[in-house]
Amino acid sequence: MAVPISLSKHDWSLHRKGPADQARHNEKVREAIKGNLGDIISEEAIITADGEKIVRVPIRSLELPRFRFDDGKNSHVGQGNGESGVGDPVDGQGEAGPGQGKGAGNEPGVDYYEAEITIDELATLIFEDLGLPNLQQKQNEEIDTETSKFQDIERKGILSNLDKRRTIMESIKRNAIAGQQPRFIGVKPDDLRFRSWRQEIRRETNAVVIAMRDVSGSMGEFEKYISRSFYFWMVRFLRQKYNNVRIVFITHHTEAKEVDEQTFFTLGESGGTKVSSAYKLALEIIKERFNPERWNIYPFHFSDGDNWGDSDNRLCIDLVKQMLGMSNIFGYGEIQQVPHGYSTLMSAFSNIEDEKFTAITIRDKKDVYPALQKFFDGKPEGATER
Amino acid sequence: MSDNFDELLSAMDDIWGIAKKFGLDPFPTHFEVVPASIMYEFGAYGLPGRFSHWTHGKSYQQMKTMYDYGLSKIYELVINANPCYGFLMDTNSIMQNKLVVAHVLAHCDFFKNNVYFSHTSRQMIDGASINAERIRKYEFEHGTLEVEKFLDAVLSIQEHIDPNIRSRKRESVELGHKLQVKRAGPFDDLWSLEKSEEVEGPKNKLKRFPEEPEKDLLLFIAEHSVDLEEWQRDIIQIVRSEMLYFLPQMQTKIMNEGWASFWHARIMRELNLTDDEYAEFATLHSSVLAPSRHQINPYYIGMKMFEDIEKRWDEPTDEERERLGRKSGEGRTKIFEVRELENDVSFLRTYLTKQLVEDLDLYIYKLEGDKLVVVEKDWQKIRDMITNSMTNFGNPYIVVEDADYRRNRELYLKHSYEGQELDVNYAEKTMRYVYNLWGRAVHIETEVDGKKVVLTYDGEKSTKRLI
Incomplete structure (x- = not known):
C-alpha cells in the first residue's frame, strides 16, 4: 500500500484574509486614537516633531474584554536552572525559546498598545471638525480656494471632452472656405475642438489670526508648555485647512513685540506682566495692516492670568471690547494648574458679555484639545473650507 | 526548491515508516508548503478559512510582526482532521522540515487516539469555511458593522461552554421519554395541557430557571435569550461549535x-543524518525545549514526563514490583495507554512526581512589590497550582444561576470562586457585551478581597454591591 502521506505546494499569493482583517483592526485603532485625542495631542514628543515623522501614540490595547483572573493578585509557575530557592528573584526577561506560540497576556498590568501614525495623519484626525468660526465674506478677498472650470478650447484633448458644437462649426467653416456649400459634411482631424479646464484660484475671504503669548516670569514650565502646545496645533491647523491665512505672532511680558514664528515658539523671557501692552500692539497692527472691512480677525491670547494689577485689568477689558468690535471672535485661554485664590484676568473678563468672546481655563494637558474645539468651533459658513 | 521538495518527499516516506515501526498510528497526513504570511494567518485564525474578525487580524499582525523582526517563528502547524493537515514554512531548511514532519505525525497520532478528541469533528476545515461563508452572508444581509458588533459580544464569552454537554443531554432525553410514557390516549395530552395551566401553572413559575446551574453560557443564551434574531442565534452556535x-x-x-517532542527526537535519531544535519537538528530541538522562568514550557515538561513514565514502568523499583505488581519492560505500552486516556489535568495529577518537580526545578513565583520572587518550592503545591490553573482551561468557572432574577428575566451569573479573583475591571466590560446578548440586566456574583459581591450592569451603568 502506498504511504498515506503527501506533500504539495500551491501559489498563495492571492490569499488576503489576514491582511484584510488586519486592516479592519487598524481602522479600529484609528478610531481609538480619535477617541483619545485629548490625551495624545499634548504629548511632548509630538509637538516637537515635524509632519513626516512617525510618532508612537499610546492607546489602551484594543482587545475584547472577557471574564479573566486578576493576574496581579495571583501566582504563576516557572522553571529554574536547577538551583532556585524560595526568595530568589525571577529575572525580568524570560528565556522563552523560539517555536512556542504562547505569547504575552499573562503579564500583570494594563495593556497599552502603541499605534504608529504620522503627525500629518494625526493632524487630519484632530482638525476634522474644526474650522474658523464666523468667517465672513469681505472685500478684496484673499484666501485662496481652488476650483476647476472648463474654460479653454484646444485642438487636442481626450474624446470625452469633445466640444461637438464647435467641432461642427469648424467643419462648416472649412467647407465654406474651400468654396463649397457651408454645410456639415465630414469631420477632419483639424476640425476637432476639445474643451479643456484650468485651475482657477478664487480669492475668497481674508483672515488673520493674532496669536498672543504671555512669556512673563510667572509663566511656569507647565503654562509655557500648554500655550506652546495650543499654538502648535493652531498654526498647523490653519496651514492645513486654509491656503492663505495670515498669522501674526506677539509675545509679551510688560512690553509686547511682534516676533517671527520661530521666536514665538522658542522664546523664554521673564519679568512682570502687562497684558494691556499686547492688546495695544494687536490693535495697532489691526489698524495699520488689517482693515476690519476687509479682514476676518481672530485674536487669541494665552496667559496664566497673573496681571500687573486691577488698573491694567480694567484697561484690558476696554481693549478687548475694542477688539471685539472689529474681530470675528476673541479667544482667551487661562492656564492654571492649580486654581490660585487671587483675582485673575479671567475673573476680570467675566463681565464681558459678547457672544464673540470665548474664554476657557486649562488645568491639564488634556484640556488642550477641548480648547481647540471650542475656539475653532466653526462649521465654516460659505465655501471657505478646502 | 524542487530538489528540496523531492528530497523532503522521500524523507517523509522514511519518517512515516519509522513512526509506524514505533507503533504510532496517525491519520493519513497531507503536508502543504506555505509562505510565512499564510503560516501566520492560519496560526492567528486557528484554522484555515475561518471567519473574519478584527481580533484575528490583530493576532495575525502581532505574530507576523514578531516574525518579521526575527523574534519568534512558527515552525509547524497541524490541523486535527482526517486526513490530518500539516503546514510547513517555505523558508524552513530541509532539516527543519524533517523534524517538523516527525513532530506533526506524532500530533496526528495523538488526535486520532486520545479519547478527548474522539468527539471532535474531523471535517472542521470544511466546517470552518462553511461557517465563514454563513457569517459572510449575514454581513451582506445585516451589515458588516452589525455582525461585527454581535461577534464581539459572542467572542467575549466564547470560553464559557460545556464540553461534557453530550453526556448531560442524554439524561434529559431519557427523562423526557419517561414523562411521555404516562400519557395513555392519543388526545390525553390535551387534557393535561388544560390541567397544567390551571394547577401546575403557578407552581411552574416559581420553579428556578435553569433548574440546575448552567455552565454553557453560549448555548443557554442562544436557546433562551428572547430578543435575538435567528441569524444571531446561528452565529452563537457557530462560535460554540468551533x-x-x-x-x-x-x-x-x-x-x-x-x-510530539518525545517522538520527533526518537524518529530523527533513526534517520540517516550527516553530522551537520544532526547538529542542526540538535540546535532546533533544544531551542524548542528550552525551559522558561515565567511559564512552563509544555514541550519540555510533557516530554520529560513521558520519558519518566517510560523509565518507571521499564525499571520499576522493588517497592513498585511488590506493592503494585509492576513488571519490568512495560514502559512503551504504558505511555501509549497514557496518551490514549489522560488529559493534562489527570496527566499531571498522576504522573508529575516529587522527583520530577525537583529535577525540573519548578517553582511558584509571585509579584512582591515590583519584583517577581520565588515563593514556593513544595512539589505538591506546585503540582496543584498547575492543575488548578488548568481548571476550565485557565478561565474562571462561571454558571447561569438564575435567568429570571427578580422575576424580571434578568440574568444572574455566578463565578465559582476557588481562590482566584476576577479582574473586576474586565468583568464589568464583559458584562456590557453579555447585556447585548441577553437584552436585560446582567449580574455576576463573585468574591473580592474575601467578601461576596455582586456586579451588575443594567444597560446604563455598572454597579457593585456587597452581599
Whole structure:
C-alpha cells in the first residue's frame, strides 16, 4: 500500500484574509486614537516633531474584554536552572525559546498598545471638525480656494471632452472656405475642438489670526508648555485647512513685540506682566495692516492670568471690547494648574458679555484639545473650507 | 526548491515508516508548503478559512510582526482532521522540515487516539469555511458593522461552554421519554395541557430557571435569550461549535506537545543524518525545549514526563514490583495507554512526581512589590497550582444561576470562586457585551478581597454591591 502521506505546494499569493482583517483592526485603532485625542495631542514628543515623522501614540490595547483572573493578585509557575530557592528573584526577561506560540497576556498590568501614525495623519484626525468660526465674506478677498472650470478650447484633448458644437462649426467653416456649400459634411482631424479646464484660484475671504503669548516670569514650565502646545496645533491647523491665512505672532511680558514664528515658539523671557501692552500692539497692527472691512480677525491670547494689577485689568477689558468690535471672535485661554485664590484676568473678563468672546481655563494637558474645539468651533459658513 | 521538495518527499516516506515501526498510528497526513504570511494567518485564525474578525487580524499582525523582526517563528502547524493537515514554512531548511514532519505525525497520532478528541469533528476545515461563508452572508444581509458588533459580544464569552454537554443531554432525553410514557390516549395530552395551566401553572413559575446551574453560557443564551434574531442565534452556535472543536487541544496542550517532542527526537535519531544535519537538528530541538522562568514550557515538561513514565514502568523499583505488581519492560505500552486516556489535568495529577518537580526545578513565583520572587518550592503545591490553573482551561468557572432574577428575566451569573479573583475591571466590560446578548440586566456574583459581591450592569451603568 502506498504511504498515506503527501506533500504539495500551491501559489498563495492571492490569499488576503489576514491582511484584510488586519486592516479592519487598524481602522479600529484609528478610531481609538480619535477617541483619545485629548490625551495624545499634548504629548511632548509630538509637538516637537515635524509632519513626516512617525510618532508612537499610546492607546489602551484594543482587545475584547472577557471574564479573566486578576493576574496581579495571583501566582504563576516557572522553571529554574536547577538551583532556585524560595526568595530568589525571577529575572525580568524570560528565556522563552523560539517555536512556542504562547505569547504575552499573562503579564500583570494594563495593556497599552502603541499605534504608529504620522503627525500629518494625526493632524487630519484632530482638525476634522474644526474650522474658523464666523468667517465672513469681505472685500478684496484673499484666501485662496481652488476650483476647476472648463474654460479653454484646444485642438487636442481626450474624446470625452469633445466640444461637438464647435467641432461642427469648424467643419462648416472649412467647407465654406474651400468654396463649397457651408454645410456639415465630414469631420477632419483639424476640425476637432476639445474643451479643456484650468485651475482657477478664487480669492475668497481674508483672515488673520493674532496669536498672543504671555512669556512673563510667572509663566511656569507647565503654562509655557500648554500655550506652546495650543499654538502648535493652531498654526498647523490653519496651514492645513486654509491656503492663505495670515498669522501674526506677539509675545509679551510688560512690553509686547511682534516676533517671527520661530521666536514665538522658542522664546523664554521673564519679568512682570502687562497684558494691556499686547492688546495695544494687536490693535495697532489691526489698524495699520488689517482693515476690519476687509479682514476676518481672530485674536487669541494665552496667559496664566497673573496681571500687573486691577488698573491694567480694567484697561484690558476696554481693549478687548475694542477688539471685539472689529474681530470675528476673541479667544482667551487661562492656564492654571492649580486654581490660585487671587483675582485673575479671567475673573476680570467675566463681565464681558459678547457672544464673540470665548474664554476657557486649562488645568491639564488634556484640556488642550477641548480648547481647540471650542475656539475653532466653526462649521465654516460659505465655501471657505478646502 | 524542487530538489528540496523531492528530497523532503522521500524523507517523509522514511519518517512515516519509522513512526509506524514505533507503533504510532496517525491519520493519513497531507503536508502543504506555505509562505510565512499564510503560516501566520492560519496560526492567528486557528484554522484555515475561518471567519473574519478584527481580533484575528490583530493576532495575525502581532505574530507576523514578531516574525518579521526575527523574534519568534512558527515552525509547524497541524490541523486535527482526517486526513490530518500539516503546514510547513517555505523558508524552513530541509532539516527543519524533517523534524517538523516527525513532530506533526506524532500530533496526528495523538488526535486520532486520545479519547478527548474522539468527539471532535474531523471535517472542521470544511466546517470552518462553511461557517465563514454563513457569517459572510449575514454581513451582506445585516451589515458588516452589525455582525461585527454581535461577534464581539459572542467572542467575549466564547470560553464559557460545556464540553461534557453530550453526556448531560442524554439524561434529559431519557427523562423526557419517561414523562411521555404516562400519557395513555392519543388526545390525553390535551387534557393535561388544560390541567397544567390551571394547577401546575403557578407552581411552574416559581420553579428556578435553569433548574440546575448552567455552565454553557453560549448555548443557554442562544436557546433562551428572547430578543435575538435567528441569524444571531446561528452565529452563537457557530462560535460554540468551533470552540468545542478547539477545546480538547487546550485540554491536552502539555501532553500533546510532550508526545510530539518525545517522538520527533526518537524518529530523527533513526534517520540517516550527516553530522551537520544532526547538529542542526540538535540546535532546533533544544531551542524548542528550552525551559522558561515565567511559564512552563509544555514541550519540555510533557516530554520529560513521558520519558519518566517510560523509565518507571521499564525499571520499576522493588517497592513498585511488590506493592503494585509492576513488571519490568512495560514502559512503551504504558505511555501509549497514557496518551490514549489522560488529559493534562489527570496527566499531571498522576504522573508529575516529587522527583520530577525537583529535577525540573519548578517553582511558584509571585509579584512582591515590583519584583517577581520565588515563593514556593513544595512539589505538591506546585503540582496543584498547575492543575488548578488548568481548571476550565485557565478561565474562571462561571454558571447561569438564575435567568429570571427578580422575576424580571434578568440574568444572574455566578463565578465559582476557588481562590482566584476576577479582574473586576474586565468583568464589568464583559458584562456590557453579555447585556447585548441577553437584552436585560446582567449580574455576576463573585468574591473580592474575601467578601461576596455582586456586579451588575443594567444597560446604563455598572454597579457593585456587597452581599
